[in-house]
Amino acid sequence: EAGVTQFPSHSVIEKGQTVTLRCDPISGHDNLYWYRRVMGKEIKFLLHFVKESKQDESGMPNNRFLAERTGGTYSTLKVQPAELEDSGVYFCASSQGDREETQYFGPGTRLLVL
Amino acid sequence: AQSVTQLGSHVSVSEGALVLLRCNYSSSVPPYLFWYVQYPNQGLQLLLKYTTGATLVKGINGFEAEFKKSETSFHLTKPSAHMSDAAEYFCAVNGGRRALTFGSGTRLQVQP
Numbered sequence: 584e585a586g587v588t589q590f591p592s593h594s595v596i597e598k599g600q601t602v603t604l605r606c607d608p609i610s611g612h613d614n615l616y617w618y619r620r621v622m623g624k625e626i627k628f629l630l631h632f633v634k635e636s637k638q639d640e641s642g643m644p645n646n647r648f649l650a651e652r653t654g655g656t657y658s659t660l661k662v663q664p665a666e667l668e669d670s671g672v673y674f675c676a677s678s679q680g681d682r683e684e685t686q687y688f689g690p691g692t693r694l695l696v697l
Numbered sequence: 698a699q700s701v702t703q704l705g706s707h708v709s710v711s712e713g714a715l716v717l718l719r720c721n722y723s724s725s726v727p728p729y730l731f732w733y734v735q736y737p738n739q740g741l742q743l744l745l746k747y748t749t750g751a752t753l754v755k756g757i758n759g760f761e762a763e764f765k766k767s768e769t770s771f772h773l774t775k776p777s778a779h780m781s782d783a784a785e786y787f788c789a790v791n792g793g794r795r796a797l798t799f800g801s802g803t804r805l806q807v808q809p
Binding site: 587616624626627628638683685688 | 798
C-alpha cells in the first residue's frame with residue numbers, strides 16, 4: 584500500500600511569488616491534515632479535512648494560505664503571495680476514523696522563500 | 698488546551714547505553730499520546746502510541762514508553778542504543794481535537 588506522498592519535495596521561490604503544495608493521502612483515508620515546521624520550532628497544525636470539508640482550520644496563519652481537497656482525494660495548499668516567514672517544512676498526514684487512529688505522515692515539502 | 702514539553706533538544710548516548718527521552722504533556726481531557734521519529738530526509742514515522750489500556754506501550758525497534766497520569770509524562774526508553782537510532786524524536790498529544798500538538802523535538806546522537 585502506498586504511503587502519503589507530497590509534491591514537490593523542495594521548492595525555492597522569491598518573496599511575493601505563489602507556490603502550490605500537493606498531498607496525496609493513503610487511499611481510503613477520510614482525514615487529511617496539514618502541518619508546518621518552521622526552522623528550529625515545533626511542528627504546528629495548520630488544518631484538517633474530513634473528506635472534502637474543512638473540519639478545523641484554526642492553525643492557518645493568515646489569508647495568504649488557501650487549502651483545498653478536491654473530491655475528498657488529494658489536497659493542495661497554496662501560499663499567495665509568499666513571505667520570508669513562510670519558509671519551513673510542510674507536512675501532510677492522513678488517517679482513518681477517530682482521534683486514536685494513527686496519523687501517517689508524508690515526507691514533507693521543504694519551502695524556502697528568498 | 699493541550700501542550701507538550703520535551704526536555705532536552707539534543708541527547709547524546711553511547712552505543713549500547715540506555716536511551717531516555719523525556720516528554721511531559723498537559724491536556725484537559727484524557728490524552729492520546731504518540732512518539733514519532735524522523736530519520737534524515739524522511740517523513741515522520743510512528744514509533745508507538747498510547748490510547749487506553751495498558752500504560753506500558755511497546756513500539757517498533759525496541760522502544761517503549763510508559764504513560765504516567767500522576768506525573769503527566771510519557772517518556773520514551775530503549776535499553777540499548779544502536780547507531781541506527783540516531784534521528785529526531787517527537788512526542789505528540791491528542792487531547793480532544795483531531796489535530797496533534799507536538800513537542801519541539803529531541804535530536805538523538807549515538808556515539809560509537
